[in-house]
Amino acid sequence: MPHNLQALAEKALAAAKAAGAGAADVLAVAGDSLSIEVRQGALEHAERAEGVDLGLRVLIGKRQACISISDIRDDAIETAAARAVAMARLAPEDAYCGLADPDQLSALRAADGLELEEPGDAPNPADLQALACQAEAAALAVKGVAQVQSAGADWSRHNIWLAASNGFSGGYARSSHSLAAVAISGTGTAMERDWAAESRIFKGDMPSAEDIGQRAGARAVARSGPRKPPTGAYPVLYDERVASGLIGHLLSAINGAAIARGASWLRDALGEAVLPEGMDLVENPRRARSAASRPFDAEGLPTHARSWVEDGRLQGYVLDLATARKLGMDATGNAARGTGGPPAPSTTNLALTQGSLSREDLLREMGTGLLITSLIGSSINATTGDYSRGASGFWVENGEIAGPVNECTVAGNLRPMLASLIAGNDAQMHKSHQIPSLLVEGLTIAGA
Incomplete structure (x- = not known):
């Protein structure tokens, strides 16, 4: 379920102010990731993670404290803000801490034109498994490779929002595709290991799974003896x-x-x-x-x-x-x-x-x-x-x-x-x- 990070950040700032903070900023991050690992052509490990984290920094004069929560219910945010303010009151003074002046703030509040996120839904786990299997098979096909320690494909997307009591509020998203293989040559005490991995924002920019696996295998064999x-x-x-x-x-x-x-x-x-x-x-x-x-x-x-x-x-x-x-x-x-x-x-x-x-x-x-x-x-x-x-x-x-x-x-x-x-x-x-x-x-x- 998508979250309105801007609204969550503003809610945390309001809670900090109500708790007695003189100034505050908050970083809100919503993450979604999928990780697949294979071994001997079969699924070894699969993990899907979703969550939201809020990082709240409060300042009272020249004292500051930070607190992080993943419970985004209203009462949890209010409790966290109160605790952060209580921590700040007990913190030592730092003459150099503080938010930016309004005239220092960026006029750019989004990542338009930077192409940091690939549009669309999360990939099908079966497609990631197929890529990992292709990389593993390519590594095993290299003469001299004894085994593939791991082969895995990952995808992630993170939405980020930063807001502060000085008036700043902005956010953007970033996504990533990655594929890696670790190959082993030799046996027993003569084993040698090497790897190859690639990561891109856009899937279409990724090299082939076969290329990644072949490089991992060739590197492992080259390290033999x-x-x-x-x-x-x-x-x-x-x-x-x-x-x-x-x-x-x-x-x-x-x-x-x-x-x-x-x-x-x-x-x-x-x-x-x-x-x-x-x-x-x-x-x-x-x-x-x-x-x-x-x-x-x-x-x-x-x-x-x-x-x-x-x-x-x-x-x-x-x-x-x-x-x-x-x-x-x-x-x-x-x-x-x-x-x-x-x-x-x-x-x-x-x-x-x-x-x-x-x-x-x-x-x-x-x-x-x-x-x-x-x-x-x-x-x-x-x-x-x-x-x-x-x-x-x-x-x-x-x-x-x-x-x-x-x-x-x-x-x-x-x-x-x-x-x-x-x-x-x-x-x-x-x-x-x-x-x-x-x-x-x-x-x-x-x-x-």
């Missing part, structure tokens, strides 16, 4: 599948929350070189048909395109209202939130300047070194940028893949690592983070 790489200093190529994680460390370092705490290795780096000359890192929150797009942020501020890094130099920090106030800067329209807590800075769609070299060209460029296709664990010193991660992938000799490797660690410092990047040309343009394969010089590899 790994060894440890040699220990030493070598160039490292981050495959496109994992390269966005490397840029993610840069984004974490320019997040306003980290900057405000002084816990960032880029806390005093505005205007300084953080990427190679000629390389830009651009955010576009209003990119059409992208899962991370949004017309306004979680505080009702307008979103717009900006360069976080331009010609290699850092241009700004990712800020919500609270961190902007603490740093004496302007908010950047990057607030995000769930129903369970207050806003926090976060980015949306990102694109890193691509180079002219393919992944194969980058392998020839590196000569001898490590191609990383999977990362596990993380030891990142947020203050110094010291970096250490477990990795697996392929050893490269004379520009050619020599064989799979695992059980190794790569280490370095993020500042010189990012400054030495050589970008490939293989970024996937349908992804919210369009990051190509990235070659890094001189990391320390701990292997055999």
Whole structure:
């Protein structure tokens, strides 16, 4: 049954005001999802979920509290509002919390033109099961695949409404289709696993189930018989599948929350070189048909395109209202939130300047070194940028893949690592983070 999220949000705001809140905002989310998993050609697991959540934030002076409920009856909303106000009265003061001023609010209150939702009803579960079975069969057809650990198809739709006592009220919907397969090669202690997955807003944009399954199988077989790489200093190529994680460390370092705490290795780096000359890192929150797009942020501020890094130099920090106030800067329209807590800075769609070299060209460029296709664990010193991660992938000799490797660690410092990047040309343009394969010089590899 559809819900009027705008009416629910307004009801929660009225309840907060009646309970004594000086200001309030509410995020209302209605979700509908369907998930199917198969095994050996038969249904393994099916799940359908529907629900509505309200996240209410109330403010009394410079004190705030958040509460989340899924019971949307009138008396439940009133009780939650009263509890939130009681919590706020006991909360410590936060000099930087507060809603946006009315003149800061976005004039755009919907996602018209962004194509974030595919019209129509939920797919038939039998159709999702058929797709999952096709992906599983394609993976099993790859020579050397022993079994398929899982194959699944998912669909979801979420309607979102944000309203606040400063006059903001707006909402939009987003939907998603996804398909994934995990294949295993070998047996016993020689088993190796890899995967392939795709997700799109529109079903017609999805690659075929056979393609996804075949990729999962081929990747698992390619990992058969790994060894440890040699220990030493070598160039490292981050495959496109994992390269966005490397840029993610840069984004974490320019997040306003980290900057405000002084816990960032880029806390005093505005205007300084953080990427190679000629390389830009651009955010576009209003990119059409992208899962991370949004017309306004979680505080009702307008979103717009900006360069976080331009010609290699850092241009700004990712800020919500609270961190902007603490740093004496302007908010950047990057607030995000769930129903369970207050806003926090976060980015949306990102694109890193691509180079002219393919992944194969980058392998020839590196000569001898490590191609990383999977990362596990993380030891990142947020203050110094010291970096250490477990990795697996392929050893490269004379520009050619020599064989799979695992059980190794790569280490370095993020500042010189990012400054030495050589970008490939293989970024996937349908992804919210369009990051190509990235070659890094001189990391320390701990292997055999």
